[in-house]
Amino acid sequence: MSRHRRSEGKKGGIRRAENNKIYAHPIPLVFLQSYVALGLSRHIVLNPCCEGYWDPLTRSVWVTNPKDSAILWQRGFFGKGNLSRSEPSWLSRQVNARKAALSGKVTSEEITTKRREQRKRFKMDRANAIAAAAAEAEEAFRTGKTVTSSIIIPSGATWKPAEKTPEKGPPTISQSNNRQEEDSGDLNSIVDVEHLQLTPQEAFFLIWCFDCLSIMSPQTDEGMSLQEIWIAFQTCYMDQRGLNPEPALQLRPDNPFLVNYVAYHHYRSLGWTIKSGVKFCVDYLLYKRGPVFDHAEFALLICPTYEDLADSDSPTRGTRDISWSWLSTINRVNSQVMKTLILCYVTIPSSALVTTEMLGSPKCLAYYSVREVTVRRFIPARMRD
Amino acid sequence: MDDILELPNADVSKLQEPGQGEGFDDGNSSADEEEGGLDWTKLPLGPTASRPVIPKRGDKEYEPTSGSNLQKHYLERARDAMFDTLRAERTISNKTISYGVWYPNIARVHVTLARGGHFTSMGHSVPRPTSASGTNQHDAPPERVHKRLELLPEEALYLVERGAMFCWKEHDLFTTNAQQGLFPDDMEGVPMSVQQAYAEMIGKEDLTLERYQVYAYLKRLGYVVTRVKQPTPLYPLPPPYPSPFFAVQRKSLLQMVLYPIRFMITRITTLFAPAFNWWKPIRISPLLGINMGYRSIFRALRFIPHGHGIPLKANPKHPQAEESPYVHFFNLYKPSTPYKKTSPPVPDFAISVVSARTTSMPTLVELTALFDVLPEIPPPMPRARQKTPTSGGEKPQIKTAGNDLQSKTPNPGNVASASSTSTSWFPPWPFRQQTIRQAVKPNPERRPHPMAALKQGKKVAIIAVVDAGSPSFFRFGQGEFSEWPMAG
Numbered sequence: 027m028s029r030h031r032r033s034e035g036k037k038g039g040i041r042r043a044e045n046n047k048i049y050a051h052p053i054p055l056v057f058l059q060s061y062v063a064l065g066l067s068r069h070i071v072l073n074p075c076c077e078g079y080w081d082p083l084t085r086s087v088w089v090t091n092p093k094d095s096a097i098l099w100q101r102g103f104f105g106k107g108n109l110s111r112s113e114p115s116w117l118s119r120q121v122n123a124r125k126a127a128l129s130g131k132v133t134s135e136e137i138t139t140k141r142r143e144q145r146k147r148f149k150m151d152r153a154n155a156i157a158a159a160a161a162e163a164e165e166a167f168r169t170g171k172t173v174t175s176s177i178i179i180p181s182g183a184t185w186k187p188a189e190k191t192p193e194k195g196p197p198t199i200s201q202s203n204n205r206q207e208e209d210s211g212d213l214n215s216i217v218d219v220e221h222l223q224l225t226p227q228e229a230f231f232l233i234w235c236f237d238c239l240s241i242m243s244p245q246t247d248e249g250m251s252l253q254e255i256w257i258a259f260q261t262c263y264m265d266q267r268g269l270n271p272e273p274a275l276q277l278r279p280d281n282p283f284l285v286n287y288v289a290y291h292h293y294r295s296l297g298w299t300i301k302s303g304v305k306f307c308v309d310y311l312l313y314k315r316g317p318v319f320d321h322a323e324f325a326l327l328i329c330p331t332y333e334d335l336a337d338s339d340s341p342t343r344g345t346r347d348i349s350w351s352w353l354s355t356i357n358r359v360n361s362q363v364m365k366t367l368i369l370c371y372v373t374i375p376s377s378a379l380v381t382t383e384m385l386g387s388p389k390c391l392a393y394y395s396v397r398e399v400t401v402r403r404f405i406p407a408r409m410r411d
Numbered sequence: 412m413d414d415i416l417e418l419p420n421a422d423v424s425k426l427q428e429p430g431q432g433e434g435f436d437d438g439n440s441s442a443d444e445e446e447g448g449l450d451w452t453k454l455p456l457g458p459t460a461s462r463p464v465i466p467k468r469g470d471k472e473y474e475p476t477s478g479s480n481l482q483k484h485y486l487e488r489a490r491d492a493m494f495d496t497l498r499a500e501r502t503i504s505n506k507t508i509s510y511g512v513w514y515p516n517i518a519r520v521h522v523t524l525a526r527g528g529h530f531t532s533m534g535h536s537v538p539r540p541t542s543a544s545g546t547n548q549h550d551a552p553p554e555r556v557h558k559r560l561e562l563l564p565e566e567a568l569y570l571v572e573r574g575a576m577f578c579w580k581e582h583d584l585f586t587t588n589a590q591q592g593l594f595p596d597d598m599e600g601v602p603m604s605v606q607q608a609y610a611e612m613i614g615k616e617d618l619t620l621e622r623y624q625v626y627a628y629l630k631r632l633g634y635v636v637t638r639v640k641q642p643t644p645l646y647p648l649p650p651p652y653p654s655p656f657f658a659v660q661r662k663s664l665l666q667m668v669l670y671p672i673r674f675m676i677t678r679i680t681t682l683f684a685p686a687f688n689w690w691k692p693i694r695i696s697p698l699l700g701i702n703m704g705y706r707s708i709f710r711a712l713r714f715i716p717h718g719h720g721i722p723l724k725a726n727p728k729h730p731q732a733e734e735s736p737y738v739h740f741f742n743l744y745k746p747s748t749p750y751k752k753t754s755p756p757v758p759d760f761a762i763s764v765v766s767a768r769t770t771s772m773p774t775l776v777e778l779t780a781l782f783d784v785l786p787e788i789p790p791p792m793p794r795a796r797q798k799t800p801t802s803g804g805e806k807p808q809i810k811t812a813g814n815d816l817q818s819k820t821p822n823p824g825n826v827a828s829a830s831s832t833s834t835s836w837f838p839p840w841p842f843r844q845q846t847i848r849q850a851v852k853p854n855p856e857r858r859p860h861p862m863a864a865l866k867q868g869k870k871v872a873i874i875a876v877v878d879a880g881s882p883s884f885f886r887f888g889q890g891e892f893s894e895w896p897m898a899g
Contacts (some may be wrong), residue, residue: 053708055695057704070697167481235692236693331774333723347771353772353885371778373723373724387689395715398891399888400867400888401886411746
């Protein structure tokens, strides 16, 4: 077993070193130092200048250029491939599926499916073993004899998948050889239909702070200015039924875009990588470096708080009234996956103080504030010493 | 039923009830956080030794399998064992029972005969005037004031429910002694059953059923539970929380000298620097070398107001400002803390109790009010590794002991590793022992882990949420993520 662990550790070490090289930059900007002459060096900053399209229906920015998608994902883990789990890997999965032989690069989706199949087989084996043991015990009880059971119930650590029958071996190799010759032409003809999707918060962070993304409007196919983007991101969360002809005139400080952006910006500025937390009943997940390195440490639940109670009955989302049973549920789910739940209280200024005019510029962000409160269970039986 | 309770049994059989024994543990597996049920078949019936047996939980079945006689047999056996144990008569020796009298008008129980170790942590002494018995009412007898032991309603109810105290209700017949000879001499009032005690004591002196349930649960686990707010001025209170001295210590002399110089420099640079542009918050200038690195960029990004230091806007129209249910009610001391009734130490935890069905989550205002009165806790230090054999006398520091408000000084485990490097030139071993005790400087290599510090937070408020009898406790920590940045 130690040999097994050592070889796994070596593989893990190689993968970690690779990941450290690929994901070395926390933001899309790259700083270089180039030598000019005689020991003088010039500092330059490389801006990738990515492009994306704004889609108000899905409330996301689409980055269709694969090079830009790769840059945005690798430098800061921004966005999500719309046909993949996280990294846009649809094309490589299609290529892998066409090739029958194992290639070196296995995408995360394939690893997950393989793992899930193995787990399903293990669970079936275990269920059969438990049923057999129970039937034996029942038989022993009925006849009155105590029989030592010879059935071993498999445990997750020691189970090995059953070996495949060897007859299927040779035909597959020859089949795959034929297919490879056919597909080598097809491989280049697969059109990548996947794009990278950025949430409005991620997109605005990239544009506003680093100026490394430019957004085109889908109707006019022209670049949108920062002011237009700011207004568009807010209005897409408002009532779209056409009842208000000028949504820009009815901006309110409790707009979900603003509240989420305040929290997003704050934690990004502290160096955390932020991804969606919908899998765990929360708003955001905080990663120390990124999803490829380690599991998320914290699960963030945003609780907007109105500073002025008169604003509480507003048409937009409003404060979230969490009951204790709901909080216990979320806490339970997250402690099961070893994450600490954090309530992020974002205070919303009163609409009397921050008028609609002020909401037309990011200056209104100075009126919000972010506070965090960690939630953990306290078990008196364990805290006695 | 009351006749049996009146005169305690001479039966010596001590049946330790599993729910109320002092040494009772959950016996749960480490993976599950809930309290486990007991395996009643393993519990001793009848006269037993003084130490109770801690039963382990049996295996859970996945689902009811119809037609399985084995399963039915196991279930019936477990159920019968439980009922038999519960049906057994609970007794207490008459040499260990205490007696008290319940006075409804002052909502206290006066303990006339105190026995057992309960009263080292319960009850407080109150001076009350006593009138000499049997004298004519018209004379003015000299009123003597003498101190007597009194219990709060929750303490009394806990002891009565446990069976450690027998409670009488105060009645005129017994105080004026007009009906002498009618009742036995040692009767001091009308005997109260447990049911009557519940009915009388819950509701008095701010004691709700939820608060009592939390109190009884914690007392059964061995904690010492006292009140935060004094019900009477004579109730002993712990000293106020210590001020955060380590926050003051951070500023060294050098920093105090450099501070005005740094202040002037920043003032001058801000005069010449352009104003903060909200449309382009990060200025990256390769020529001037501004923000040309990841660290400075991340630092420049932190302009959103954050942290609990920002004052909350007061809401004058807030209707719930006065009647917030989130208020610290109980002080909690761990069983290992040396507790003295007359001068209690600084509490380990402070608990507020709410009902889950009627109260919603605390708002930011209520949480801030809870945090305001609490002291700051130092971040949890990592577990110290015992390297040197000479440090066998020091107790190892527990990793999650960061909640302890009393642990202000750095742990002694650090001392062992600090002294291990310096013992090389200390010749004889008796002197080595002395230096270990004297060296109190913390090891600079041992720093708190950022994740553990973030998870604990700076202040911890415990809220007990009672949902129809079962309490669950939550630790709300005041987080400060800006003190542990991940980049820059």
